[in-house]
Amino acid sequence: MQLNCLIVKRTFLKLAEYNNLVEQHADGIYRFALKHLKNEMDAQDIVQNTYLKTWEKHETIALENGKSYLFTVAINLIRNYVSYEKRFTSEEHANHHSYNESSSQFDLKEILENALDQLPEIQKTVILLRDYEGYNYEEIGKITDLSESQVKVYIFRARKTLQGILKDQTLVV
Amino acid sequence: MKITFDNYEAYYLDYLEGNLNQQDAETLSAFLLLHPELQLLEDELPTLAPILETQLPTEIHTKIKAIPTSETEFSELAIGKIEGLLNEVEQAKLESFIEQNKRYENEFKLYKKTRLVADTTIIYPKKSALLKGRILPIKPIITILAAASVGVFIYLNLNTNNPNTKQDVAQVIHRQTHQKTIQTKHIENQNEKIQLSSSPTTNLNSKHSDSTLDFSNNEELTLPSSTYSNLSTTPVPEKDSIIQTQISQIKIEKTQQISNPIITSKEVNKNLFTSSFSETFDNLKELKDFFGIVKLTKVQKEEILAETNKLHERISNANLKAITLIEKYKQSVVDQFNAFFTSK
Structure with missing residues (x-):
């Protein structure tokens, strides 16, 4: 067998593929960031920085990993941002904000949005990747650096929590 | 372990349920031969063994086996259904449980609603700024x-x-x-x-x-x-x-x-x-x-x-x-x- 038969040629991101990633996934990453940060400007910054970092490394990113690389970068940026915000935002303000939102909205979709905000960050991340982007457990595990069973457990817990909140809210309504 | 008058009933029950291993079964038989008054008549225990596993029709057997024993199991099945992880037996298990417990029907509906749908009207407004220019020959x-x-x-x-x-x-x-x-x-x-x-x-x-x-x-x-x-x-x-x-x-x-x-x-x-x-x-x-x-x-x-x-x-x-x-x-x-x- 010739040696070149054994060599798997990897294709890396080029300009056209990078632009395709922008066209196809910029909106998804923006929505993903917006769900986490609840602020349009911050979400836009996340998207911009995500693509900036991706472009810097585009010559080393395999073509088939483009999308997952984008989300990995975005998740890390969001984590950094959230931890930074937690340090500098008063808890009182956060609680007040949460109270105002949850007390005034009875629409099911909005209840669900509020319920989503009550999830721990990791659960929120995995369930958004699952439902918004349609990733399977293995892919989510790669993006979030978790095992497949951990992803499954987080999704289970997230859905159970969401169902519990929905149940309580609908009872109140 | 030695079978005595104090513990022979437990061994007997295990035997009737089919849970006794070969060695213990032989020991029990020997004990009953020594004490025939303790042996149950055949018509006193006619149907215990068949009920357990094999002789029921498949549908009934499936339904009996399918019924969740706890709320946790119901949650697992409900979430598994949403995630598309259930096999046929598990799906039947969930359906029969909901049929028998109508209050869980609403619970299951709420589980279905936990599936998030992206709002596609939200669009990143500065997409063109992210695009990189083409390098011409x-x-x-x-x-x-x-x-x-x-x-x-x-x-x-x-x-x-x-x-x-x-x-x-x-x-x-x-x-x-x-x-x-x-x-x-x-x-x-x-x-x-x-x-x-x-x-x-x-x-x-x-x-x-x-x-x-x-x-x-x-x-x-x-x-x-x-x-x-x-x-x-x-x-x-x-x-x-x-x-x-x-x-x-x-x-x-x-x-x-x-x-x-x-x-x-x-x-x-x-x-x-x-x-x-x-x-x-x-x-x-x-x-x-x-x-x-x-x-x-x-x-x-x-x-x-x-x-x-x-x-x-x-x-x-x-x-x-x-x-x-x-x-x-x-x-x-x-x-x-x-x-x-x-x-x-």
Whole structure:
């Protein structure tokens, strides 16, 4: 067998593929960031920085990993941002904000949005990747650096929590 | 372990349930042989063994096995259903549980609602700013830029030279026409003297100073009507038909001679503009539309700069050649007119 038969040629991101990633996934990453940060400007910054970092490394990113690389970068940026915000935002303000939102909205979709905000960050991340982007457990595990069973457990817990909140809210309504 | 009167019942139950291993079963049999009063009659335990696993119909067996034993198991099944993880048995288990416990129907509906749906109306507003510009192949760019530069140069050169050229030609025509008019007048005066005619003649010089050629607005080069009128309205004696014929011929041939070079000039203009200059810009526009904003690397910029310097040199040479050609062209026009009027 010739040696070149054994060599798997990897294709890396080029300009056209990078632009395709922008066209196809910029909106998804923006929505993903917006769900986490609840602020349009911050979400836009996340998207911009995500693509900036991706472009810097585009010559080393395999073509088939483009999308997952984008989300990995975005998740890390969001984590950094959230931890930074937690340090500098008063808890009182956060609680007040949460109270105002949850007390005034009875629409099911909005209840669900509020319920989503009550999830721990990791659960929120995995369930958004699952439902918004349609990733399977293995892919989510790669993006979030978790095992497949951990992803499954987080999704289970997230859905159970969401169902519990929905149940309580609908009872109140 | 030894079987005694204190523990034989537990062994017996395990045996009836089929949970006793071979060794313990043999030990129990031996114990019962020693104590036959303890052995149960066959009709006292007729159906215990078949109920457990195998002899029930499959559907009933599935349903019995399927019923969740706790709420946690129901949650697992419900979430598994949403996630698409359940096999047929597990799905049947969930359905039978919901059928038997109607209050869980609503719970299951709420689980279904935990599936999030992305709001596709939310769009990242600055997507175009994220796109990277295409890097064009360098050679076509240089070629296009070169063609465009030459086109612009020739366009500007002709635009600045053409009016002067036209003006020069006009002056020559004006001068030659003036000379010819004087010659014609001289011939007529001589004829008058010879024939001693009494008919009055118009003073040709009176209006001649007004005759100027206007090339600024019209592409076609034409003589002013006053010039023709000076020639044609001159009251020529009927007998002097030779002179009249000569004047008519002059008018016709002059018009032809004058207009032909201008037509050639227009063709030159047309070729330069439509085929070269405008097409070049059309190509540029198409390329721009196709490739978007052109962004070049540093190396490419240096290459373009080097090529541009070379082109600049070539354009300078072309400029000199073009000026020479235009001068030759002007001179040839003047020579043609000179030759024409001299021959007449």
